[in-house]
Amino acid sequence: IQTGAVSAAGASGSSVTRGVPTAGRIAAGATVERETGFELANMNEVRLTLRNPDFTTAQRVAAIINQTYPSSALAENGTVIALRAPAQMGMAGFISRVENLAVEVDAPAKVIIDEVNGVIVMGDQVRVSTVAIAHGNLTVSVQETPLVSQP
Numbered sequence: 001i002q003t004g005a006v007s008a009a010g011a012s013g014s015s016v017t018r019g020v021p022t023a024g025r026i027a028a029g030a031t032v033e034r035e036t037g038f039e040l041a042n043m044n045e046v047r048l049t050l051r052n053p054d055f056t057t058a059q060r061v062a063a064i065i066n067q068t069y070p071s072s073a074l075a076e077n078g079t080v081i082a083l084r085a086p087a088q089m090g091m092a093g094f095i096s097r098v099e100n101l102a103v104e105v106d107a108p109a110k111v112i113i114d115e116v117n118g119v120i121v122m123g124d125q126v127r128v129s130t131v132a133i134a135h136g137n138l139t140v141s142v143q144e145t146p147l148v149s150q151p
Contacts, residue, residue, distance in 0.1 A: 001026055040091050046083045053079040056106035064101050069094070 005019025050058060058075040065073035065083065074082045085094035109125040133140045
């Protein structure tokens, strides 16, 4: 088991801990010797965890679920969405239907610059304000010139 943590204690009562010594990873996997008694059918609530936490995305997920199944989802924070299955369906069937709902995720504004090939790629969320950039003999200038147009 790889923990990436260190915990040591001395006879005098001194101790030092780095990382989380109670969590680890088994590199090549493992074999389950005994089941833990997990019963999805008997659960009242299931929590979804977003891989990329974002408040907007969590609210959108909850809204789409509640639009189809009223009062079934609550975004607790930017990471966790709590789900309660409607009375007429089981938890497994509810989750299978929820995972097929289409949700538009909130993408962050991102700019990628490849200096070697001279390529710049921007997402649609990027907004450019007044700026001047100079590199070698290349100069890029973005500025706003407010003009009033009368008919």
